[in-house]
Amino acid sequence: IDWFFDELDRKIDLVIDQLLARYKVQAAKTVKNYPFLMGQGIWLDSEKLGPNDTVGEVLKHGTLTAGFIGLAECLKALTGKHHGESQRSQNLGLEIVGHMRKRMDEATEKYGMNFSLIATPAEGLSGRFVNIDREKFGVIEGVTDREYYTNSFHIPVYYPISAYEKIRLEAPYHPLTNGGHISYIELDGDPTTNVEAFENVIRFMKECGIGYGSINHPVDRDPVCGYTGIINDECPKCGRSALDTDENGEVIGIERIRRVTGYLAGTLDRFNDAKKAEVRDRVKHMSINDPDAPMEQL
Numbered sequence: 001i002d003w004f005f006d007e008l009d010r011k012i013d014l015v016i017d018q019l020l021a022r023y024k025v026q027a028a029k030t031v032k033n034y035p036f037l038m039g040q041g042i043w044l045d046s047e048k049l050g051p052n053d054t055v056g057e058v059l060k061h062g063t064l065t066a067g068f069i070g071l072a073e074c075l076k077a078l079t080g081k082h083h084g085e086s087q088r089s090q091n092l093g094l095e096i097v098g099h100m101r102k103r104m105d106e107a108t109e110k111y112g113m114n115f116s117l118i119a120t121p122a123e124g125l126s127g128r129f130v131n132i133d134r135e136k137f138g139v140i141e142g143v144t145d146r147e148y149y150t151n152s153f154h155i156p157v158y159y160p161i162s163a164y165e166k167i168r169l170e171a172p173y174h175p176l177t178n179g180g181h182i183s184y185i186e187l188d189g190d191p192t193t194n195v196e197a198f199e200n201v202i203r204f205m206k207e208c209g210i211g212y213g214s215i216n217h218p219v220d221r222d223p224v225c226g227y228t229g230i231i232n233d234e235c236p237k238c239g240r241s242a243l244d245t246d247e248n249g250e251v252i253g254i255e256r257i258r259r260v261t262g263y264l265a266g267t268l269d270r271f272n273d274a275k276k277a278e279v280r281d282r283v284k285h286m287s288i289n290d291p292d293a294p295m296e297q298l
């Protein structure tokens, strides 16, 4: 673990250098290179610049952000258990992410720039990195044996855990990731049938310090009548069967909306294999008809 933190510091040094190098390249450009962003005063202070001025003084108001994925796989590799499985791993996870944040804060002081730490889903990298690592280190259980690395500090999507426990474990990472973060709860059933249970989850998120929380629940839409809600075999509004066919004999399907890394998608066709696999592996954290032990946990 000592070696891990040394190696983490070397990687963070590299990221800070890279962010500063990119900033230097961008800062050397002039206002006329960004006719909309700078010429139209979109960026703070850009109205004070002429067309031939360089934009460094304006771009410094932006952020230089380091992101991470796969805390769960990292903890598995270091201790044999991820943070959903062991409190010791959770403590180490907080130490790792807290260290990364501290390094970003130090860089902010040192360079007078807005360095921040982001909890990223890394849509493309989540599959690419695990492929690279599997080639290098082989198949390691809980680390490289899936098609994707787990989103940021999340408890793995395939790990069965209650909504409340997931919120409680992920919440402390939110204030550490000042560049952005989100926690998801996968809910089974139609939230409009038990608004109180739905509200309890939101309140619990707030009490735990979740900065940005999301509840994913199934949403179906009948393209024929426009009804939106849960549709099983029959549309509750127009009464048609989900297997009805059009004049060509094609089934007029029900659109089933799912959420993938923040995108609401009717179909998974356009997502890469890693994200498709992640959606396939997801377990539900609570059922709207059977919310386990809600508010007494507060």
Ligand SMILES: [Zn+2]
Pocket: 222, 224, 225, 226, 227, 235, 236, 237, 238, 239, 240
């Ligand atoms: Zn209908």
